[in-house]
Amino acid sequence: MEQPTLPRQGASPRARTQPAPQNLDFMNVPEQGVAGLQRRMSMDVKPVPGGGRAKPQPRVRPRQAKCRALYAYDAQDTDELSFNADDIIDIVRE
Numbered sequence: 001m002e003q004p005t006l007p008r009q010g011a012s013p014r015a016r017t018q019p020a021p022q023n024l025d026f027m028n029v030p031e032q033g034v035a036g037l038q039r040r041m042s043m044d045v046k047p048v049p050g051g052g053r054a055k056p057q058p059r060v061r062p063r064q065a066k067c068r069a070l071y072a073y074d075a076q077d078t079d080e081l082s083f084n085a086d087d088i089i090d091i092v093r094e
Contacts, residue, residue, distance in 0.1 A: 065091040 067089050075082040083089060 065094075067091060 069083050069085055069087045069089060072084045073082060081089075
């Protein structure tokens with residue numbers, strides 16, 4: 001007695017047919033009128049990056065005063081700052 005087998009992949013006639021090519025002409029952009037002329041001209045001439053201006057120099061920030069903590073401190077209240085020994089602290093205002 002012969003065992004039944006499953007059909008092989010791609011064996012059905014539906015899988016062999018190629019899908020019909022779709023007409024995508026509606027996606028084309030018309031080349032008429034002022035917009036088409038502007039489009040053609042913009043493809044030929046590329047603008048200079050940055051409008052031809054030189055890159056601006058970075059702003060120099062004034063150096064802030066800094067200090068290194070000699071010992072650790074735990075804040076005792078909400079308006080105090082906790083830090084560890086050897087932490088670098090930026091002095092914003094004296």
